[in-house]
Amino acid sequence: MTVGDSRSSALSPPPTGRSGPDHREVHHAESPGGRGHREVHHDESPGGRDHREVHRAGQDIDVPRAPVPLLRVEHVTKRFGGIRAVGDVTFTVGRGESVGLVGPNGAGKTTLFNCICGQLRPDAGQVTLDGTLLDGLPTYKRARLGVGRTYQRAEVFPDMTVGEHLIVAERARHGGPHLWRDLCHRSAPTPAERRRVAEVLELVGIPGWEDRPVSSLGLGSCRLVELARALANEPVLLLADEPSSGLDARETHELAAVLRTLQRERGMALLLVEHDLSMVEAAVDRAIVMDLGVVIATGTFDQVMADPAVRIAYLGMGA
């Protein structure tokens, strides 16, 4: 079942009128470097600088070095026919860092997510996670390496219960020999699996929902089930594509708090695509702004929102 549509979000920025075909043609006539990438400010990951021991002339010397990024997206480009959906995008996400990826409709955010998670193969560029090249790996292998994802349109199965969604995710992660049987016949969960499911449901604010059929849930609840399923894999990096879509203001606020907790207490890195700017502000350390396939600004939330290029591109207003 596919539910939800980001474009219906009440808190979406006003339409910019910039995504029509005419504008797209102008964009693709430009060279990749034609649009300035405005580097407002670039934070390092929140863990600060670490140190390494360097052996030199028999001595241990403590030399500071920059933190190694968890996710490294380098010069990624993806075209659909004549449309350059993502053009030469480069950025990093540090271990345990929370980064917002924002921009108007059609900016290329979901396409970039698909390139990172393996649903799409980029035409150029590469993606590494903790130094491991992801290019060419199927999505399930990326998931086992620690890349979790929720979708712009929540992907849930109406004939399953909430608990079954999480059990399947848990078993898929471990990839045991009985996975196919488990998926088809849903063998009874073990006590350990039940405990794990209960923990995750508690974490996302829906404790005790194990036996509820997903078909009985509203859109907002389906989003929480999808998030719980992603978290059941204990990702080191969660890519969340408009998770507040379909949630009301209170649920959105609570979801931002859950994501912050996961980041701060469990060290999970987050790449958050979101049109609800109040959620972005509450949930991220740093924001990356895309427009028409390219990064136009990076910095803290306040810095990028004050940037004239962002105000024009994303909010449709002048400086």
Ligand SMILES: Nc1ncnc2c1ncn2[C@@H]1O[C@H](COP(=O)(O)OP(=O)(O)OP(=O)(O)O)[C@@H](O)[C@H]1O
């Ligand atoms: N499968 C596809 N085939 C052709 N064009 C596509 C495809 N997927 C995306 N596009 C185009 O690529 C561009 C980027 O789309 P994408 O969905 O990545 O943007 P987005 O930033 O996620 O937008 P939104 O905020 O509306 O979700 C758009 O012009 C879109 O029409």
Ligand SMILES: [Mg+2]
């Ligand atoms: Mg999208």
